[in-house]
Amino acid sequence: MSTTVTKPLRADARRNRQKVLAAASAAFAEAGLDAQIEDIARRARVGVGTVYRHFPTKEALVAALAHQHFEQLADLLEASADDGEPWEALTSGIWRCAEMTAGDVALCEIIGGHPSAVAAAAVGQQRLQTATARLIEAARTNGAIRDDASPDDVRNIMCGFGHIAAAQRAGGALDWRRYLTIALDGLRAR
Amino acid sequence: MSTTVTKPLRADARRNRQKVLAAASAAFAEAGLDAQIEDIARRARVGVGTVYRHFPTKEALVAALAHQHFEQLADLLEASADDGEPWEALTSGIWRCAEMTAGDVALCEIIGGHPSAVAAAAVGQQRLQTATARLIEAARTNGAIRDDASPDDVRNIMCGFGHIAAAQRAGGALDWRRYLTIALDGLRAR
DNA sequence: TGACAAGCGGAATGATCCTTCCGTATGCTG
């Protein structure tokens, strides 16, 4: 157990950390995971050095944001549990997760399984996995979902979703809502 | 109409062109679209200059391979038309396309909608689109497919497929076969 | 076989980005 006692940050440092996170969030949302550190620094009105003081690498910065987002998704799924019918609870939870993610290119890429960030977000994924499993279990006892369904199925679907949503911006004939409609139908019991 | 009369290539040049294509195919299959030109040249036992003599940019090289692959997919779908039941014809065609693509990382990335290559492959996509439309139409008159189904749905699904298949290698809990099973079920009439 | 266009190899160029470094500035503590 390594209880690193972290001395409280200096006031300006704390402030800058927030500015960097906000700027990074915006930059990644727009440009995806290959937004540039210099751009992030500029948006935060801070030097690149400052970005690196707070996050040792770009990957760490992404991880921080990803972690935050995954926590929100988990909250959302946990809260969906009592959304009436189990099937309704599961799908509305998934839809809400999708809506929450679709506007942010980088998050779509992460959900889509971009290698560099997946590992980093693993912590958040644990809670997500559990919440998903619970929702699926409920739907199964109800007979609404195909009975071989598993959380991995949702993971597959969401991975596809993330990619399609990210690509949709690039202007293809893609449509993540339509995709999700069909994929979730495929998860239903026949 | 610009009928560029292309003088026949010198024998060694023709040979090298084939070597480059083969090497590129192998390199891209393994490393995905960001395989390096230098690696391709090395595999082909050729200098980078030679690669560039035959394909003015990396993108052009990718496009050539993509085009070739899309033609094969179109052939495959067209041939599926008389595979018995219309629904069977459609799905078995799609499964075969998937199998043909899944082993090649770069092709998965392209199918998944990687921007740089999509435009290049557009030619092949036209035939694909038509073949898909025909299969869907047949399945619709048969009542086997959801009646709002369109070729774009297949495109969405295959885009997801490509990404999942590419990511699967990276070792996640992803499984493109399982994904495709579910997604195609979602396309079925209920 | 000789001459020349067509090709070839691969070092060098140039662009893009992440990351590091260090001189300067600023919050905090006594």
Added chain:
DNA sequence: CAGCATACGGAAGGATCATTCCGCTTGTCA
């Protein structure tokens, strides 16, 4: 308010790659 640790800015360093260039080699054709 002085003195110092903490933070800051942003120029410079270093990697990685696509692409270009040019002196040399090799088919081809008369």
